[in-house]
Amino acid sequence: MVTIEEALRIIEDQNISLKSESKPLEGALGFALSTNTVSPFDVPEFDNSAMDGYALCGLYQEYQLVGEVAAGDSKDIKLQDGEAVRIFTGAKVPNNATAVMMQEKTSVTDSTLFLDEMPKVGQNIRKRGGQLTEGQTVFEKGHILNPPSLALMGSLGLSQLEVFSRPRVNIITTGNELVKPGEPKTEGQIYESNSYAISGALEQFGFQHHQKTQIRDDFEATKAGIKTALESCDVLIISGGISVGDYDFVKQSLDDNGVNELFYKVFQKPGKPLYFGRKDNQFVFALPGNPASSLTCFYVYVLPLLQKLSGYGSYGLASYQFPIKHAYENRFGRPSFLKATVVDGKVEILDGQGSSMIQSMAKGNALAFVDDGEVLKEGDLVRCKLIS
Structure with missing residues (x-):
């Protein structure tokens, strides 16, 4: 561990x-x-006007209007001292223009332009380069x-x-009890949800899954499914089957497929039975089957690797410290990533911290990290990873 x-x-x-x-x-x-x-x-490639108004030659409060320049015009107008042209935002400014005066500070009588104030050299001209x-x-x-x-x-x-390039990601979910949403189920079965959480989290950060497979708790089927998935991905994410029960075949199947274990089990809650391995240039995460554990491990561990493989210079969720709204003591016996919500700059630890409880995670927007045995008073700072 x-x-x-x-x-x-x-x-x-x-x-x-x-x-x-x-x-x-x-x-x-x-x-x-x-x-x-x-x-x-x-x-810009040429001097252009920062607003609708008049391009001026010289510094006066009265000018003779001699034309107009619209955005996109390529004509080259040369102004004489005391002359001006009507000009629009983004239009090329005549080479010898001194300034541009916004139209709100001007008035026109016949062909004479009057300014409400004296212009300044370079005013409202966006210079080339x-x-x-x-x-x-x-x-x-x-x-x-x-x-x-x-x-x-x-x-x-x-x-x-x-x-x-972004890594190609395949997803495998395992479990005899799992039924796809929309299909009939019998007593003892549950609807499969982890693949939707993982694929949604991938999409949230700009990634896509290439292939998604569901496998029953059978050693040969698990081994064959992993072999097939590894043929078409850079990162394989497996949900379930990584603990030590009689029907948990993922770890042995990974070993038999030549995946080198880099770590197995992390001293944390939730998500203790987390596996990370590598085969040549392919990476494998085997996540716990409980929904909140699976998604927490994705945010904390899988996402940084995906971003690293995508050439990002920094990895993982944005992390901040927020004062806690209430007293809290971590009695789980392990450092914990807790479902939380951050509102108005304060963090609240939510009810429903069980590994299988996804509703509280859906209502929250952060994972608050509280160390083993840590006792917090109202107002103490808590490290949080923002998940939305």
Whole structure:
């Protein structure tokens, strides 16, 4: 058995070979860049107006209007001293323009423009190269593409981006008692739910499962199912069958399929019977079958590895400290990840901490970490991983 810190360190220390691919701009959200990106030209490429108004030549309060420039116009207007043109946001400013005055501070009579105040040199003009210059690094390798990133890449005319590939993930659930939702069940059976939690959690963070399989508690079927799943994935997530009961065949099946155990069992609650192994460049997590345990182990251990395999520079859920709303004592005998909710900057430990209880987890938005035997008073700070 290992500690939480040891388990996380083992995952962090895995040597991996990252894969890369070319991704269309519209499908690159959440991917990490596999190369540095440099600007192919100045941004903006030309001086342009920051607002609707008038481009002015010289510093006066009265000008002669001589034309108009709309956004997208390519015409090159040369102003004489004391002249102005009507101009719109984003339009190219005449080369010898001194300033742009917003239209709200102007009035026009016939072809004469009057200003309510004196203009200032460079006012409301977005200068060429003011954001980026040609050849300047835009984003470094490893940058995770968010919506503003995609907007900037699009403004640079880049339709294809070089990114790190995301790992292919397969899911196996085990258990004779499991029935798919929507199908009839008999007494003693339950509806299978863990695969939906795991696939949903994958999707929550931008990952997808490639294949999902349900296997009965049978040694040969488990061994064959794992063998097949390993043929088409980078990461295999197994739910159930990893404890020490008479019908728990996952660990022996992994051994027989050549998976090297890296750790088995973690001193924690929930999720003590957690397995992590490796076969060449493939990784396997065998999660406990109880729903809350399974999902907790995904958030704490599986997610960081998936992000590492995707070229992310930092891994795991965002962690913060919040004051607790009430007194609490951890009497579980192990360090615990507790279902919790954070509201208005304070954390509340929820009822229903049993490993099989998923409703409280669905109502919460955080996992609060409380050490073995730790006694908390109202207002004490608690480490929390935000899950939504």
